[in-house]
Amino acid sequence: MAKNNDNFDFEENVIRIARAKWPQAEFSGSEMIDGRERDGVFETDEAIHFIEVTISRSQDKAKQDGKKIFELIKKYQIKNPMKVCKGWFITKDEPTADQRSVINNIGNRQITICTLNDFQRSIIDVHAYLSARENHFFGSVLNQNNQSDKPDVDYVPLDIIDSTQTEPLSICDISSNLLKGKTYILQGDYGAGKSMTLRQVFFDLKKKFTNGAVSQFPIYLNLREHSGQDNPSELIERHARNIGFSKPSSLVRAWKAGFCVVLIDGYDEITTLGASNKLKLKNIRRESLTAVRRLIEQSPEKMGWIIAGREHFFDSYQERNSALGLNSNSTTKTLSLNEFSDEQI
Numbered sequence: 175m176a177k178n179n180d181n182f183d184f185e186e187n188v189i190r191i192a193r194a195k196w197p198q199a200e201f202s203g204s205e206m207i208d209g210r211e212r213d214g215v216f217e218t219d220e221a222i223h224f225i226e227v228t229i230s231r232s233q234d235k236a237k238q239d240g241k242k243i244f245e246l247i248k249k250y251q252i253k254n255p256m257k258v259c260k261g262w263f264i265t266k267d268e269p270t271a272d273q274r275s276v277i278n279n280i281g282n283r284q285i286t287i288c289t290l291n292d293f294q295r296s297i298i299d300v301h302a303y304l305s306a307r308e309n310h311f312f313g314s315v316l317n318q319n320n321q322s323d324k325p326d327v328d329y330v331p332l333d334i335i336d337s338t339q340t341e342p343l344s345i346c347d348i349s350s351n352l353l354k355g356k357t358y359i360l361q362g363d364y365g366a367g368k369s370m371t372l373r374q375v376f377f378d379l380k381k382k383f384t385n386g387a388v389s390q391f392p393i394y395l396n397l398r399e400h401s402g403q404d405n406p407s408e409l410i411e412r413h414a415r416n417i418g419f420s421k422p423s424s425l426v427r428a429w430k431a432g433f434c435v436v437l438i439d440g441y442d443e444i445t446t447l448g449a450s451n452k453l454k455l456k457n458i459r460r461e462s463l464t465a466v467r468r469l470i471e472q473s474p475e476k477m478g479w480i481i482a483g484r485e486h487f488f489d490s491y492q493e494r495n496s497a498l499g500l501n502s503n504s505t506t507k508t509l510s511l512n513e514f515s516d517e518q519i
Contacts, residue, residue: 184227188213188227192225195296196218196223198217199216202215202217212225212226212242215246222250223260226262228263228265231269236272236273236277237276240261240277240281243261243262244280244284247284259284263287263288264288269288274287291389297427297428299421299424302419304380309417310418312376314368314439329345329373332512333511334348334509335510337510348480352435357479358481359494359508360482360510361508363484368439368511369439369482372480379392391433393428393437395437400413404464409465410422410429411426429477430472430474438481440483444466456489460496
């Protein structure tokens with residue numbers, strides 16, 4: 175039976191998490207066994223994991239998939255007596271009491287029933303990351319009254335202009351498009367509101383994740399904290415340590431698995447200035463952005479990201495795109511922040 179788009183997208187998210195959870199089986203996924211499709215089979219040195227996923231809340235669906243999983247557990251346990259065989263029944267929404275009862279009875283406690291978010295938490299504690307990130311500074315955001323990095327005013331919606339559209343984009347437009355895998359460069363002069371805009375995108379994405387609407391969460395990087403780095407994994411790990419997140423490697427796995435959106439603030443704040451000629455300065459700008467360029471190049475294809483900086487930091491769009499690792503076929507759009515209107519002031 176053909177799968178609908180919602181179930182296919184949900185299954186794809188589960189498989190990405192499973193590949194990050196069991197890196198020895200990073201190329202595994204769905205398989206045909208005995209003429210029937212199994213949503214996921216992941217074998218490591220110590221265990222074999224069988225996965226079935228569903229967006230259904232029906233008891234019959236749980237019974238059907240539970241039997242499929244338990245049949246495989248029994249079959250493979252005989253063939254591989256030295257390995258643990260474990261089943262996973264993963265649901266989009268919180269499982270019903272009937273679903274839990276069915277799975278526990280059929281699986282003889284060898285099948286774990288959980289939501290996608292619970293499964294994801296076995297890779298990374300997203301809520302702990304978001305809490306730590308919220309308490310760290312966001313780019314150049316500053317409370318002018320007490321020089322704190324916590325603003326004492328609400329975000330003022332700015333005119334965010336995409337030259338290919340007639341109407342300005344809202345924060346919700348940007349966050350929704352990032353979740354669809356769109357990519358952006360946000361440009362503006364000093365004090366134009368780039369960091370406040372990215373910060374607001376962060377909170378909008380956080381709200382969507384914590385409400386259970388999406389499985390992707392935001393990572394917000396301050397590039398001023400990452401001078402001299404050339405490895406994207408090390409950049410993300412340093413970011414985790416800077417904000418006090420206790421498991422930096424899990425954040426790297428989340429990025430590689432593609433279940434995050436990356437917000438990058440300050441491509442113009444990472445360079446060491448002082449070069450005496452134009453060619454040397456251009457090389458310094460490119461070299462300083464090596465980690466960012468590699469992060470963009472190595473990010474999963476469908477993962478959204480946005481990077482912000484001053485419009486005139488580079489000599490040309492060509493230099494900017496080259497320094498950031500964007501090829502001629504890139505669909506990345508450039509956004510600009512208009513000056514404050516009287517109403518916004």
